[in-house]
Amino acid sequence: MSAVLLWAGVGLLGGVGAVARFVISTAVTQRSAGWFPYGTLVVNLSGSALLGLVAGLALHGDALTLVGGGLLGSFTTFSTWMLDSERLSEHHSDRALVVNLVGSLLLGLAAVALGRALGGL
Amino acid sequence: MRDHLPRRDVRELTAIFAGGMLGALARVAFAEGFPHARDAWPWTTFGVNLAGAFVLGWAFTRLPAASYRRPFLGIGVCGALTTFSTFQLELLRMLDSGNWALALAYAAVSLVGGIGAVRLGIAVARGQGGEGSMA
Numbered sequence: 001m002s003a004v005l006l007w008a009g010v011g012l013l014g015g016v017g018a019v020a021r022f023v024i025s026t027a028v029t030q031r032s033a034g035w036f037p038y039g040t041l042v043v044n045l046s047g048s049a050l051l052g053l054v055a056g057l058a059l060h061g062d063a064l065t066l067v068g069g070g071l072l073g074s075f076t077t078f079s080t081w082m083l084d085s086e087r088l089s090e091h092h093s094d095r096a097l098v099v100n101l102v103g104s105l106l107l108g109l110a111a112v113a114l115g116r117a118l119g120g121l
Numbered sequence: 122m123r124d125h126l127p128r129r130d131v132r133e134l135t136a137i138f139a140g141g142m143l144g145a146l147a148r149v150a151f152a153e154g155f156p157h158a159r160d161a162w163p164w165t166t167f168g169v170n171l172a173g174a175f176v177l178g179w180a181f182t183r184l185p186a187a188s189y190r191r192p193f194l195g196i197g198v199c200g201a202l203t204t205f206s207t208f209q210l211e212l213l214r215m216l217d218s219g220n221w222a223l224a225l226a227y228a229a230v231s232l233v234g235g236i237g238a239v240r241l242g243i244a245v246a247r248g249q250g251g252e253g254s255m256a
Contacts, residue, residue: 007146014145015138018201022137022192044205051206052213068207069152074145078203079173080196082235083181086243101232104205109216112209 001062010070017074025080035092037084040077041104045111047076052112056119136189140197144173148202160220163211166204167231171238173203178242183249 001009025039032038051072059067081104089097151165177199184191208231215224 010149011142011146014149014201015142015197017145018141018197019134019138021200022134022196048206048209051210055210065149065153068210069149070145072206073148073204074141074201076205076207077200078170078205078208078231078235079177079199079239080203081205082174082239083177086178086236086239097236101236105228105232108205108209109212112206112213116213 006062006065009066013066013070014074017071021075021077035088035096037088037100040080040084041100041107044076044081044104045107047072048108048111049115051076052115052117053119054115055112056116056121058119132189133192136193137197137200140193140199141201142197144198144201144203148204159214160218160223162223162227163208166207166211167227167234170203170208170231171234173199174235174238175242177203178239179246180242182243182246 021043025043027039028042029037029039051068054064054068054072081100085097085100088100148165148169151169155165157163157165177195180191180195180199184194212224212228215221215227
């Protein structure tokens with residue numbers, strides 16, 4: 001694949017990943033009454049499981065850059081996870097902040113491990 | 122419960138798409154430019170994650186909610202520049218090679234640093250004149 005095509009693909013998939021993240025996370029948050037930021041959690045866990053799957057399928061080179069770097073890297077987010085957590089501490093408690101940080105971390109690790117195990121079957 | 126999907130603002134989605142392109146391109150360019158060994162500290166992911174958390178804290182405090190700059194910069198650029206999935210895969214690979222100390226340090230410093238970065242961004246924005254003040 002030519003370099004121009006590869007970078008165009010990374011850009012396009014990055015844009016698609018960002019829009020998909022916004023649409024899915026707002027839809028989840030609107031449907032889940034309550035204070036917990038489920039939208040970010042759902043995109044981060046599903047994106048991690050998919051990246052694990054991609055790693056398990058041993059994708060490499062341009063395919064990995066496009067799907068793992070462009071699409072899934074953009075679909076999942078660290079910054080919104082941090083802002084959500086900070087807002088939990090402002091509006092609820094520091095305990096809610098710690099739950100969202102440590103809970104998402106451990107669930108994300110489980111999701112990426114599960115995806116990789118499935119991809120390696 | 123809604124009985125229909127909320128109407129999507131096409132310009133808002135376009136702003137997020139454009140921002141997402143830029144954020145993803147920047148992250149992948151850094152990753153390609155500074156590849157890291159499996160058992161080394163992932164400086165690229167760590168750096169983009171903290172930088173994106175700082176800018177997001179700033180953007181969502183400083184930029185007005187009704188402006189397209191906020192979804193462009195916050196949801197598009199910062200959301201796509203930072204990544205949760207790569208962070209998790211890096212941690213899993215550290216655990217694979219039995220490098221528990223590195224994994225624990227990387228996770229802890231990323232979380233504490235990420236919260237610190239988002240708080241710093243919010244504080245800087247408030248210092249510049251408060252919430253949504255940049256019309």
